[in-house]
Amino acid sequence: MTPQALLEGILRGGAAVQRRAMAKAITLLESTRADHRAQGDELLTALLPHTGKALRLGISGVPGVGKSTFIEALGLYLIDRGHRVAVLTIDPSSSVSGGSILGDKTRMERLSVHERAYIRPSPSSGTLGGVAEKTREAMLVCEAAGHDIVIVETVGVGQSETAVSGMTDMFVLMQLPNAGDDLQAIKKGVMELADLVVINKADLDPDAATRARAQITSSLRLLGLHGNPEHAHHDTALWHPQVIQLSALQGRGVDAFWAEVTRFREVQTGNGQLPARRQQQARAWMWERIDAGLKQRFRAHPQVRQQLDDTTRQVLAGELPPSTAARQLLDLFD
Amino acid sequence: MTPQALLEGILRGGAAVQRRAMAKAITLLESTRADHRAQGDELLTALLPHTGKALRLGISGVPGVGKSTFIEALGLYLIDRGHRVAVLTIDPSSSVSGGSILGDKTRMERLSVHERAYIRPSPSSGTLGGVAEKTREAMLVCEAAGHDIVIVETVGVGQSETAVSGMTDMFVLMQLPNAGDDLQAIKKGVMELADLVVINKADLDPDAATRARAQITSSLRLLGLHGNPEHAHHDTALWHPQVIQLSALQGRGVDAFWAEVTRFREVQTGNGQLPARRQQQARAWMWERIDAGLKQRFRAHPQVRQQLDDTTRQVLAGELPPSTAARQLLDLFD
Ligand SMILES: Nc1nc2c(ncn2[C@@H]2O[C@H](COP(=O)(O)OP(=O)(O)O)[C@@H](O)[C@H]2O)c(=O)[nH]1
Ligand SMILES: Nc1nc2c(ncn2[C@@H]2O[C@H](COP(=O)(O)OP(=O)(O)O)[C@@H](O)[C@H]2O)c(=O)[nH]1
Ligand SMILES: [Mg+2]
Ligand SMILES: [Mg+2]
Numbered sequence: 001m002t003p004q005a006l007l008e009g010i011l012r013g014g015a016a017v018q019r020r021a022m023a024k025a026i027t028l029l030e031s032t033r034a035d036h037r038a039q040g041d042e043l044l045t046a047l048l049p050h051t052g053k054a055l056r057l058g059i060s061g062v063p064g065v066g067k068s069t070f071i072e073a074l075g076l077y078l079i080d081r082g083h084r085v086a087v088l089t090i091d092p093s094s095s096v097s098g099g100s101i102l103g104d105k106t107r108m109e110r111l112s113v114h115e116r117a118y119i120r121p122s123p124s125s126g127t128l129g130g131v132a133e134k135t136r137e138a139m140l141v142c143e144a145a146g147h148d149i150v151i152v153e154t155v156g157v158g159q160s161e162t163a164v165s166g167m168t169d170m171f172v173l174m175q176l177p178n179a180g181d182d183l184q185a186i187k188k189g190v191m192e193l194a195d196l197v198v199i200n201k202a203d204l205d206p207d208a209a210t211r212a213r214a215q216i217t218s219s220l221r222l223l224g225l226h227g228n229p230e231h232a233h234h235d236t237a238l239w240h241p242q243v244i245q246l247s248a249l250q251g252r253g254v255d256a257f258w259a260e261v262t263r264f265r266e267v268q269t270g271n272g273q274l275p276a277r278r279q280q281q282a283r284a285w286m287w288e289r290i291d292a293g294l295k296q297r298f299r300a301h302p303q304v305r306q307q308l309d310d311t312t313r314q315v316l317a318g319e320l321p322p323s324t325a326a327r328q329l330l331d332l333f334d
Numbered sequence: 335m336t337p338q339a340l341l342e343g344i345l346r347g348g349a350a351v352q353r354r355a356m357a358k359a360i361t362l363l364e365s366t367r368a369d370h371r372a373q374g375d376e377l378l379t380a381l382l383p384h385t386g387k388a389l390r391l392g393i394s395g396v397p398g399v400g401k402s403t404f405i406e407a408l409g410l411y412l413i414d415r416g417h418r419v420a421v422l423t424i425d426p427s428s429s430v431s432g433g434s435i436l437g438d439k440t441r442m443e444r445l446s447v448h449e450r451a452y453i454r455p456s457p458s459s460g461t462l463g464g465v466a467e468k469t470r471e472a473m474l475v476c477e478a479a480g481h482d483i484v485i486v487e488t489v490g491v492g493q494s495e496t497a498v499s500g501m502t503d504m505f506v507l508m509q510l511p512n513a514g515d516d517l518q519a520i521k522k523g524v525m526e527l528a529d530l531v532v533i534n535k536a537d538l539d540p541d542a543a544t545r546a547r548a549q550i551t552s553s554l555r556l557l558g559l560h561g562n563p564e565h566a567h568h569d570t571a572l573w574h575p576q577v578i579q580l581s582a583l584q585g586r587g588v589d590a591f592w593a594e595v596t597r598f599r600e601v602q603t604g605n606g607q608l609p610a611r612r613q614q615q616a617r618a619w620m621w622e623r624i625d626a627g628l629k630q631r632f633r634a635h636p637q638v639r640q641q642l643d644d645t646t647r648q649v650l651a652g653e654l655p656p657s658t659a660a661r662q663l664l665d666l667f668d
Contacts, residue, residue, distance in 0.1 A: 041658040048655055133657055140655065189523055282649050282656045289660030294628040297668070315616050321382055321474065322616045323467055324375040326623030334631070 003028075003043040010145050011050060015115055022118060022145050029137045030123050044137060050144040052278070054086075055265060058164040060154045060190070061174030066200040067153050068107035070174065070248035075111040075151070077254045083149050084116045086142035088135050090154040090164060091122040118142060129292050132163040136285060139167065156190065165193040166281055169274060170264055172196045175216065177209035177245075191219065194241050196260055203247040213243045239267055303332040337377040344479045345384060349449055356452060356479050363471045364457050378471060384478040386612070388420075389599060392498040394488045394524070395508030400534040401487050402441035404508065404582035409445040409485070411588045417483050418450045420476035422469050424488040424498060425456040452476060463626050466497040470619060473501065490524065499527040500615055503608060504598055506530045509550065511543035511579075525553065528575050530594055537581040550577045573601055637666040 001009070001024055009021025029040045061067050075085045087108070111117045120142075123134045139150050152168055154160040165171035173194040191197075197216055202209035220241050242260055246253035268274040298304055311329055314320040320328075335343070335358055343355025363374045395401050409419045421442070445451045454476075457468045473484050486502055488494040499505035507528040525531075531550055536543035554575055576594055580587035602608040632638055645663055648654040654662075 037661070041655070041661060044655045045658055048652060052652060137655070137657060279650045282652075283646065286646070286649050286656035286659050289657050290632065290663060291625070291629065293660060293664040294632055294667075295625065297664070298624065298628055312617065312620070315620050316613045318382060318386060318616075321375070321378045321471070322619035323471060323623050324379055326620050326627060327371070327375060329624060330627040330631070333628075 003039045003046065006043055007046050010047065010141060018145055019118065022141055023120075025141050026120060026134075026138045029141070030134050040137075044140060047140055047144040051140045052143065054139075054143045054148045054150045055261070056139065056168040056170070057149065057151045057261065058154070058168035058171040059151060059174060060156050060161045060164055060171070061200075062156045062176070065156075065174045065176055066248040067155075067174055070198075070200060070246065070254075071151055071153060072108040072111045073248055073251045073254050074257065075108070075117055076114070077251075077258065078149055079111075079114060079116045084118075084147045085111070086118040086120070086139075086145075086147035086150045087111070088120050088138055088142070088150065088152050089122045090128075090131055090135050090152060090160050118145070118147060128159055128163060129288060132160075132167065133285075133289060136167050161190045161193060166284060169268065169277065170195045170261060172198060175199050175212065177201060177205055177212045191216075194220075195239065195264055196241055196257075197243045198253075198257060199243065199245045200248050202245040203250055203252070209245045213245060216243045238271055238273075239264065298329075298333055301333050304329055307332055337373045337380065340377055341380050344381065344475060352479055353452065356475055357454075359475050360454060360468075360472045363475070364468050374471075378474060381474055381478040385474045386477065388473075388477045388482045388484045389595070390473065390502040390504070391483065391485045391595065392488070392502035392505040393485060393508060394490050394495045394498055394505070395534075396490045396510070399490075399508045399510055400582040401489075401508055404532075404534060404580065404588075405485055405487060406442040406445045407582055407585045407588050408591065409442070409451055410448070411585075411592065412483055413445075413448060413450045418452075418481045419445070420452045420454070420473075420479075420481035420484045421445070422454050422472055422476070422484065422486050423456045424462075424465055424469050424486060424494050452479070452481060462493055462497060463622060466494075466501065467619070467623060470501050495524045495527060500618060503602065503611065504529045504595060506532060509533050509546065511535060511539055511546040525550075528554075529573065529598055530575055530591075531577045532587075532591060533577065533579045534582050536579040537584055537586070543579045547577045547579060572605055572607070573598065632663075632667055635667050638663055641666055 001021070006021050006025045006028070009017050010025060013021050025043060028036055028043065031037065031040070059067050059071065071087055075087065078085050108119060112119050120138055123131050126134070135152060139152070142150050152164050154164045156173075161171075161173075171193050173190060173196070175197060177199050197220070199209050199212050199216070220243070244253060244256055244260060246257060265274070268277070299308070307329065311320065311325045315322050315325045335355070340355050340359045340362070343351050344359060347355050359377060362370055362377065365371065365374070393401050393405065405421055409421065412419050442453060446453050454472055457465050460468070469486060473486070476484050486498050488498045495505075495507075505527050507524060507530070509531060511533050531554070533543050533546050533550070554577070578587060578590055578594060580591060599608070602611070633642070641663065645654065645659045649656050649659045
């Protein structure tokens with residue numbers, strides 16, 4: 001299909017045509033072939049005026065915390081209320097494990113077959129930066145197709161939380177009701193990215209969930225006092241992240257969750273933080289891709305390629321200062 | 335002075351000649367003029383075989399925690415035992431405040447005039463990356479001149495702790511005896527960089543210091559259990575960071591501190607972690623400078639310069655996808 005045909009299908013196709021066009025467009029955007037990439041850029045630029053109207057929601061948490069179970073419940077809740085929901089996942093390990101699609105589709109049994117939902121698993125190869133870029137582009141396809149809620153799910157390993165909080169309007173951290181977890185989230189700098197913290201599986205041990213809620217609330221308060229406000233995505237003077245309890249399995253707490261999301265969105269829209277956050281994300285995305293492109297060009301440069309191993313060896317052997325080595329290699333690149 | 339004369343002065347000069355040559359060499363290395371840089375690279379490469387024998391110790395903590403007071407006490411203690419001590423500082427804010435040299439020289443009154451000590455303040459301009467590079471190079475000058483202990487002091491703001499832990503053999507985090515501080519260090523990911531934590535000003539409130547010690551010990555234990563072992567600079571199976579109390583003002587705890595440093599060094603030397611850490615640091619330093627150089631060349635490229643503002647504007651206005659914008663700019667650069 002030409003970019004023009006894909007565009008037509010995404011913007012104006014009937015349900016089945018549109019779904020097929022979305023899948024083909026995302027596959028095109030995931031391709032690394034130069035001609036595909038050129039077509040993909042053309043398509044993306046044409047789609048852009050039709051994007052930006054969705055609520056972009058990031059949900060992260062360790063494997064097994066209940067993200068997919070919750071997204072199934074939330075997605076059905078939203079569809080009931082007239083929304084169209086897209087779910088994208090970022091799983092940096094899926095290139096190793098062969099993807100988590102099976103597990104997720106099983107978990108999201110009813111959502112995955114619903115006509116008003118679109119679920120797309122993580123691209124299954126590439127660096128986290130590459131995977132994140134593909135997900136950002138897939139998000140634009142979903143928005144152009146009229147999905148007004150886009151949920152990005154990520155497992156809490158590596159730097160994927162930072163990537164997801166950097167592409168969404170609201171970043172939700174899902175925790176289990178036991179201590180130690182919040183320390184880990186603080187340590188990894190993830191707690192401070194959270195616009196909302198939810199404690200799932202409250203059905204298993206309501207007392208533990210209540211204790212966890214108190215503990216995390218106090219950690220968030222301390223982070224708000226001591227933290228670097230630049231790290232948070234919200235203005236800490238205007239938004240204090242709440243901690244709520246859920247049972248995704250029993251579908252309890254979904255309405256309270258949605259009320260909190262709505263409240264956050266109203267605050268962010270009212271004070272102009274939403275467009276500011278999105279502009280900052282667009283700028284960071286551009287520079288991230290420039291950095292990656294520069295490094296790739298550097299490594300691929302014939303003279304650099306020829307010299308890099310030898311120079312690295314000299315640096316590791318203590319024969320060449322690292323800063324001098326860098327300058328020598330950069331001179332070859334010029 | 336020619337690089338050759340500087341080299342001579344640093345390696346074989348008498349006390350006064352050597353001190354002058356060190357200062358001139360570091361100033362040369364700090365210069366951004368291209369001809370200076372070429373001379374500096376020549377000098378650095380010639381110095382390199384004479385470096386690497388010192389113990390490199392990083393000390394960080396919030397302003398006022400007592401770093402300079404402690405370094406004075408520690409430096410005099412080490413000189414008494416036959417060592418030669420160099421103290422370098424990284425203060426990313428000094429380009430704004432005009433430098434902290436006055437404060438530090440006052441704090442290190444006796445050390446700063448001692449013939450067996452060499453104190454050099456933070457370079458007072460440039461990005462953190464640039465300042466860190468200069469400090470790394472100054473460290474090599476000090477080592478070549480025979481200083482067998484090099485201490486790098488940094489205020490705990492911004493990313494300077496990461497930079498200092500990335501250039502030293504042992505990274506020490508200095509804390510005040512009150513709660514909340516350790517949470518901040520955990521949050522910023524600094525606690526996990528620490529090979530040793532010291533609680534200073536124990537004289538003010540011994541009970542609070544004891545409580546802080548217990549608290550930080552338990553945080554470190556949890557980080558060791560839950561943390562990402564790749565973030566720590568030591569092998570967490572072989573080294574459990576200790577927490578000790580000090581009074582820098584009263585000079586109490588300096589010997590216990592030094593015993594812990596010595597023990598760490600023995601462990602690190604015995605299991606081969608020291609050379610591994612230094613090689614990894616050299617490699618990271620080289621790539622950090624390459625990245626910075628690539629970005630600088632990109633921004634300076636005539637066609638990129640001409641187009642960058644306009645492209646950025648289109649991205650922020652939502653007219654151009656950030657990934658497409660990055661590819662367009664990279665094409666200009668090619
Ligand atoms: N008891 C209980 N189990 C849950 C809850 N949410 C999810 N689970 C279970 O936890 C397991 C992992 O859930 P899943 O949604 O796949 O987690 P994910 O890896 O975060 O996507 C599954 O067996 C779910 O049935 C909950 O609220 N309560
Ligand atoms: N009571 C007490 N005061 C200290 C101690 N160490 C440093 N100070 C004081 O704390 C202030 C800041 O010390 P300084 O060494 O400049 O801190 P830096 O900013 O971390 O280098 C000075 O007034 C010191 O005299 C200590 O162990 N006990
Ligand atoms: Mg899942
Ligand atoms: Mg100081």
